[in-house]
Amino acid sequence: MNISDNNLSALQNKLVQMRRELHEHPELSLEEFETTKRIRSWLEEADIPVVDYPALQVGVIAEIVGNQPGPTIALRADIDALPIKEQTGLPYASKTDGKMHACGHDFHTASMIGAALLLKERRKDLKGTVRFIFQPGEEVAAGAKVVVAAGALNGVEAVFGMHNRPNHPVGTIGVRQGPLMASVDRFEIDVIGVGGHAGIPNNSIDPIVTASLIVSGLQSVISRNISSLHNAVVSVCRIQGGTAWNVIPDKVTLEGTVRTFQQEAREAIPQLMKRMAEGVAAGYGARIDFRWFPYIPMVNNDAKFTEIVSEAATELGYKIVEAEQTLGGEDFSVYQEQVPGYFVWMGTSGIEEWHHPAFTLNEDALAVSANYFSHLAIKVLEEWT
Structure with a gap:
């Protein structure tokens, strides 16, 4: 026309x-x-x-x-x-x-x-x-x-x-x-430890250290668990924990998003993320609460x-x-x-x-x-x- x-x-x-x-x-x-x-x-x-x-x-x-x-x-x-x-x-x-x-x-x-x-x-x-x-x-x-x-x-x-x-x-x-355009999903991970004095960390289970290692480990979910022929991204976009400079908190919350183009990757990633986070947390005596929120395909x-x-x-x-x-x-x-x-x-x-x-x-x-x-x-x- x-x-x-x-x-x-x-x-x-x-x-x-x-x-x-x-x-x-x-x-x-x-x-x-x-x-x-x-x-x-x-x-x-x-x-x-x-x-x-x-x-x-x-x-x-x-x-x-x-x-x-x-x-x-x-x-x-x-x-x-x-x-x-x-x-x-x-x-x-x-x-x-x-x-x-x-x-x-x-x-x-x-x-x-x-x-x-x-x-x-x-x-x-x-x-x-x-x-x-x-x-x-x-x-x-x-x-x-x-x-x-x-x-x-x-x-x-x-x-x-x-x-x-x-x-x-x-x-x-x-x-x-x-x-x-990719599918969009959101996740939250609470890393739960034991709070305490910053100068006596051996009496605590530091969720900040644990959460930091989980952030790094999440990248391996894509690089070592998802096919290199697939397209996927895991991004941690919020880290929240602690209230004072000299106090180890008892909890840190991670929040972020996962983007994928293949349905099989979208279905596999949540369990892979949860398994990795649980493993890291267990190694440091902490535990996690993993929450997954599917948004759009x-x-x-x-x-x-x-x-x-x-x-x-x-x-x-x-x-x-x-x-x-x-x-x-x-x-x-x-x-x-x-x-x-x-x-x-x-x-x-x-x-x-x-x-x-x-x-x-x-x-x-x-x-x-x-x-x-x-x-x-x-x-x-x-x-x-």
């Missing part, structure tokens, strides 16, 4: 205004009440039907029903911001201190609204229904689960989405079938959509590149557990990576993304029928 230069320019201006308004008013995960009102208002002003799901307190679901019968597919955008103090110096920087759209979800939201506006004008070409999911709570890996539990994925045959990619130029779309793109996802880009004159994998996580994967789906990188010519306080992007990508996803939706429904 090639839109005229005039229409493209008008759309671009509208989407820039939306994106900047969202950027000025960021809201954290599952608190996106005003963001929800704004999205709903913009859709209703354009006569795009919003579908109410009583269990969904934040987030917006909308649908465009084509003039011809067919299946339902979904296009998804996330809407939440991060607890980061903005340092961009932009005239439309966050007006809420300590909160910022530092991952570009304002861009995702505005560009998917743009796709909805374009599809509304092409209803006659739609052989089915396109459901738009403006999802809350991606940053805490909870929003997609909320959407699914609310029933907003019911009846959907396939789902498509994207994330902005600062290191790709505007007009570039990253495509990769199979695993794209990996983003795994369905191979049957690779060709059409690529064709949709090249037909519009955009450049396709192979999307590089990342051990970052994305709860788009929760939808892919329910229905087949595909997730792409959208080039935005940014100067900083995700979650940086000076994160920004080239807004020319807004119309590119809107044009791409509206065209993709039409193509997918055409081929489906």
